[in-house]
Amino acid sequence: MNAGHGILAVASFQLRRLLTPQRVILAALGAAFPAAVMLAVRRIAGHLDRDFAVVLLYALLPEALCLLGLLVTMCPVVADELERNTWQHVAVRPWGRWSLLLGTFLAAVSWTATVALFALGLTLVAAGLPGSGRLAAVFAALILVSCIGRAALFALPAVIMPKRAIVASVAVALVVEYLAGFLPAVVNQLTVSLRLRSLLVRWMGWERALPTELALLVDTQPAWVQIMAVVALATVMLVAAGVILARRQFPPAEGS
């Protein structure tokens, strides 16, 4: 028996759930939105400053689109099973709860990253910036790092309060990522947003040009340290979520 089969089975099942016409249309609209914003800005401004376009890309893709995508794919990991009365059938398998968590994580990251990468392609075309190939590589990496870190972050509220997971995840995103993440203190070392900003600044070569007050909001460690920090954060959060989920008990009225 192999637990890996279970994770892949859940991931494949969750991706099939996402491949309904309605979900695909929603994803296409989500992917088109950043390009529409970029086009609108370009039309209004007449000329698009490259650095401004990069900041806008950053706000729209690894931040907004990835967060929204993960909210709808990762947050319902337990709530969906409870609602569809399939929780107990998954939970009675030897590694069912871990497979559910990790398989859903895999599906959420794959789905959201794919949508965001499509959006990246469209938005770069809409922006019409020189050197788009390098920007595409930078943002593809940022999207992947964002998806891995944020999906793991949302796993925690999803298993702790499954029936209010989306509300709790939005609160976590606001408080942890966008409040604590912008505090120039030790606490922001534990946020994905600090690592993403630092990667953006490093890969765009903006370190020296940053004003002092903005320099406080980024970490000067090398890119691999930032990536490993996100991987470590994601691992810790997934393990914590898995341990909590493995111990969760839903009384018959909730779990049936």
Add this chain to the structure above:
Amino acid sequence: MIEAAGLSKHFRAADGTVVKAVDGVSFVVAPGEMVGLLGANGVGKTTTMRLLATLLKPTAGTARIAGCDVLADPLGVRRRLGYLSATTGVPDRLTPQEVLESFGRLHGLEPAALTDRVPALLDALGLTSCAARPCGRLSTGQRQRVSLGRALIHDPPALVLDEPTSGLDIVGARDLLDLLERLRGEGRSILISTHRLHEIERRCDRFLIIHAGRIVAAGSRAEMAAAPGGLEGAFFAAVEPGAEL
């Protein structure tokens, strides 16, 4: 073998009071035996079954499934137990074949093992003709068979079935119970809960009557049949002492 020893589960209600959903339940279901767990709604049947299935942890006591303790070896229990809940919860968009394959993989079975196991199970459940039809387009009885197939995919020696005939018509219920008798004939231990006494009074080898979280009566089919009013009389005598049928 399914064994429960002093199994208890207490929940804390919203007002802080302790609710004894299951209170010191003990019984044994031997291999090749089908035992009916009878009780009204809300008396502890589902909680007992969920304790056996490791979905809940006992407050006190323990249980063993095919020799594995629910507290000490929950993974061993899950490998040896087939569990069917009162609600089917079969994914509408998947076909019976896909459901069985998915749950087989979720159980950690190798793809090669599933290649043989899934068609054989579909055949045994009478689902071959609709194996490629999405579950959302199946009848309630067929969906319940898919759900049973999901519980049997790993060929477990013990089955815990929580109201498996719930929602089925008389023909569907008969067919499902026929199938369970065949599974019993293969030497599996089967614990089946229901409050529809007439369906299982001639099917089970023994009966346990649960009320307010406790086993209030137990006996073989012959003993229950010999009681005034048969199984139904024994049931009411146990849950409403002094009441006449």
